Amino acid sequence: MKAARLAALLAALTLPGAGMASxxxxxxxxxxxxxxxxxxxxxxxxxxxxxxxxxxxxxDWEAICAVAAQQTNARTFFELFFTPVMIENGEPALFTGYFEPELSGSLTPTDRFRYPLYRLPPEARNGRFVSRRDIETTGILNGRGLEIAWVDDPVELFFLQIQGSGRIRLQDGRVMRVGYGGKNGHDYRSIGQELVRRGVYNKHQVSAQVIKNWVRRNPIDGAELLRHNPSFVFFRIVNTLSAEEGPAGAMNRSITAGRSIAVDPKFTPLGAPVWIEKGGNGPINRLMIAQDTGSAIKGPQRADIFFGSGDQAGREAGRLRDPGRLVVLLPIQRAYAMLPEDNL
Known part of the structure; x- marks a missing residue:
């Protein structure tokens, strides 16, 4: 019995969140x-x-994966090889949504397409680079051949940086996919929270679409609002996925609309099945897979649901901010190893 408890304790120490918050x-x-x-x-x-x-x-995951490819009854597979575990830290569950933006763009600058997406400059690879304001107002990146493409909407470009990946639909109909290539080292500041702080909106009124509309109605103040966030994201061209596939998640594999979520990997292992019970408008009870992460996704009861690509997916994702609960499906022995010793 002592040996079994010791094995369980050693297994628990390898799990996300083990030995962290008391x-x-x-x-x-x-x-x-x-x-x-x-x-x-x-x-x-x-x-x-x-x-x-x-x-x-x-x-344990490799053994389960070897069996998974041969299954003819998916529900039986999950019930035979997994145990549902709810991990909590006292914070309420929160579900939000994200999507892959699609912007109109060009490989050359024009009067219409004049807002560039940049590759990561060499001097930004190992430390802090200048702020968003400096990048946009000093021309520090101009003429260096770092431009990947040019788009026609600076507001959509800002939100593309927040998402970290997206698609650029070129004028000849081709689609270029871009992914996260690095950042300037400055912490992200929420412009939605800044609008609330200024008294422009109440907290419950703020959404991505509301922010976009306000910036477009107030072009001068709007540009200054966007610069309130000093963080600036650089991109890379992603040509390992077809235009029909979803974008690459944190596991560098294509993610699936309505079935992939971003989680905090300190608590939820990437690749694990996760049962979602989302309340609010349009409840969702669904088995999803943890295949992505996000800088704002922190805690064991926090998840971002991937809604797909394009404007409609963006509208659906932007409306989502709901409570519920998140239950991780773990290999059986791993799940029981997480329990305190007194419960073994």
């Missing part, structure tokens, strides 16, 4: 405790799981 709690559920579990499309979740499963290198 107020973490772990609760084991049965699948019958997951609201709507029986009605979900488990095969869709399994297909998404298989997209990144091969990249999981821990022995």
């Amino acid at each position: 107020d973490l709690t772990y609760k084991i559920f049965g699948f019958e405790d997951l609201e709507g579990w029986e009605e979900d499309d488990h095969q869709a979740a399994l297909d998404t799981f298989l997209n990144t499963c091969r990249d999981l290198k821990a022995p």
Whole structure:
């Protein structure tokens, strides 16, 4: 029994969140405790799981992945090889949404297309670079051949930087996909919070679309508002994925609309299935896969749901800010190893 407890403790020390916050709690559920579990499309979740499963290198995950590709009953697979675990730290659950923007652009600057996407300059690779304001007002990057493309909307470009990846639809119909290539080392500041601080809006009124509309109605003050955020993101061309596939997530694999989520990997292992129960308008009870991360996604009960590409996906993602609960599906032995020793 002591040996079993020691093995469990050693396993727990390798888990996300283990040995970190003292107020973490772990609760084991049965699948019958997951609201709507029986009605979900488990095969869709399994297909998404298989997209990144091969990249999981821990022995217990590798064994499960070897079996996963041979399954004919997806629900039975998840119920046989996983245990639902809810990890909490006292903070309420929060679900938000994200998407892959699509901007109109050109490979050469024109009167219409005059706002550049830049590659990471060499001097920004190992430390702090100048702020957004300096980049935009001093011309420090001009004439250096760092431009990837030019777009026609500085507001959409700003939000492309927040998303970190997107698509540029060129004038000949081709689509260029760009991904995160680095940043200038400055911390992100929320311009939505700044509008609230100024008394322009109340907190519950702020959304991406509201911010965009305000900046466009107030072009001079709007440009200054965007510069309130000193963080500046550089891009790279992504040519490993087709235009029909979703963008690459943190696991460097294509993510799937409605089935992929961004999580905090300190608590939720990347690649793990996660049961989502989102409340609010348009409740969602669905098995999704943790395949991405985000700078604003912090804590064990925090997730960002990927809605897809383009304007409609952006509108749906922008409206989402709801409570609920998040339950991680972990390999059975790993799940029980997370419990305090007194519960073993």
